[in-house]
Amino acid sequence: MDGLIIKGIGGFYYVETEDGIIEARGRGIFKKDGITLAVGDRVEVAIIDEAEKKGVINSIYPRKNQFIRPPIVNVDTFVVVFAASKPKPNLVLVDKFLVMAEMSGVEAVICINKKDLVSEKQLEEYKAVYEDIYPVIAVSAKTGEGMSELKQAISGKTAALAGPSGVGKSTIINSLIPHANMETGSISEKTSRGKHTTRHVEIFNAEGGGKIFDTPGFTSFDIMDAEEDSLMHYYPDIDRYTGSCYYDNCRHLKEPGCAVRAAVEAGKINRKRYESYTANMEEIKNRRKY
Numbered sequence: 001m002d003g004l005i006i007k008g009i010g011g012f013y014y015v016e017t018e019d020g021i022i023e024a025r026g027r028g029i030f031k032k033d034g035i036t037l038a039v040g041d042r043v044e045v046a047i048i049d050e051a052e053k054k055g056v057i058n059s060i061y062p063r064k065n066q067f068i069r070p071p072i073v074n075v076d077t078f079v080v081v082f083a084a085s086k087p088k089p090n091l092v093l094v095d096k097f098l099v100m101a102e103m104s105g106v107e108a109v110i111c112i113n114k115k116d117l118v119s120e121k122q123l124e125e126y127k128a129v130y131e132d133i134y135p136v137i138a139v140s141a142k143t144g145e146g147m148s149e150l151k152q153a154i155s156g157k158t159a160a161l162a163g164p165s166g167v168g169k170s171t172i173i174n175s176l177i178p179h180a181n182m183e184t185g186s187i188s189e190k191t192s193r194g195k196h197t198t199r200h201v202e203i204f205n206a207e208g209g210g211k212i213f214d215t216p217g218f219t220s221f222d223i224m225d226a227e228e229d230s231l232m233h234y235y236p237d238i239d240r241y242t243g244s245c246y247y248d249n250c251r252h253l254k255e256p257g258c259a260v261r262a263a264v265e266a267g268k269i270n271r272k273r274y275e276s277y278t279a280n281m282e283e284i285k286n287r288r289k290y
């Protein structure tokens with residue numbers, strides 16, 4: 001019988017099938033072949049205990065894409081979530097999620113949550129960073145503002161909420177899916193960071209079709225596999241100008257005749273995005289030293 005892995009905890013996978021949710025283990029063969037089953041995998045599961053709804057996963061179907069942070073597969077859309085405040089936006093980190101989506105050719109949508117905590121002016125500033133590049137939806141999971149727009153943006157798709165801890169991913173899930181009951185956590189008064197409340201990935205069926213993944217927040221992570229020479233191509237706003245630099249191998253840092261830096265000065269590329277590009281570039285360079 002075919003099914004979808006909607007949750008995995010401690011070596012058990014919860015597989016949604018036409019017969020309900022089956023608690024299953026993977027066959028030993030997966031380990032032998034170096035395959036780690038993941039939430040989002042389409043699998044073939046055999047029932048071993050009808051009454052207890054227990055089974056074994058025999059095989060998996062080919063994946064459309066796969067990610068490590070968060071550990072999910074078969075995603076159509078990344079909804080990259082950050083909070084307008086509490087925690088303060090970390091755009092370098094937001095852009096890492098976007099680079100990850102670009103690298104896999106997965107569509108990205110920006111969701112700015114907690115709009116109730118900031119002025120309209122502040123919100124516009126954050127929107128301006130992204131609105132020429134990605135769809136931007138500002139919401140408050142607390143008041144419900146903007147939630148119908150978000151619902152519409154992901155309708156019929158397999159969408160994953162991704163973003164740092166504490167930005168309100170699980171609160172958004174609870175607002176979209178009333179029976180979800182995801183645990184939500186407070187923001188640390190001392191560090192104003194999230195507390196890594198969500199520890200596992202879980203998929204929910206969205207109203208009106210489509211699926212939505214809640215994922216754990218990451219406070220920092222490497223941009224997997226991105227190289228110094230290719231990072232620019234995963235910033236679509238920067239990539240638009242890369243062909244016009246004086247040097248063919250320009251990395252848009254200090255090189256003379258750089259069309260990217262000229263576009264930043266002319267206000268055609270948002271400065272925050274350029275700063276995030278240089279910060280992420282620096283990180284890639286340092287990573288390679290060790």
Ligand SMILES: Nc1nc2c(ncn2[C@@H]2O[C@H](COP(=O)(O)OP(=O)(O)OP(=O)(O)O)[C@@H](O)[C@H]2O)c(=O)[nH]1
Binds near residue numbers: 194
């Ligand atoms: N003011 C306000 N607070 C919100 C909003 N959405 C979420 N919060 C609060 O933000 C805190 C963190 O929310 P969570 O939903 O647990 O955040 P998360 O992104 O799931 O965090 P992790 O599971 O740790 O990755 C909670 O105290 C929520 O009540 C919002 O729209 N406005």
Ligand SMILES: [Mg+2]
Binds near residue numbers: 184197198215216217
């Ligand atoms: Mg959470």
Ligand SMILES: [Zn+2]
Binds near residue numbers: 242
């Ligand atoms: Zn350049």
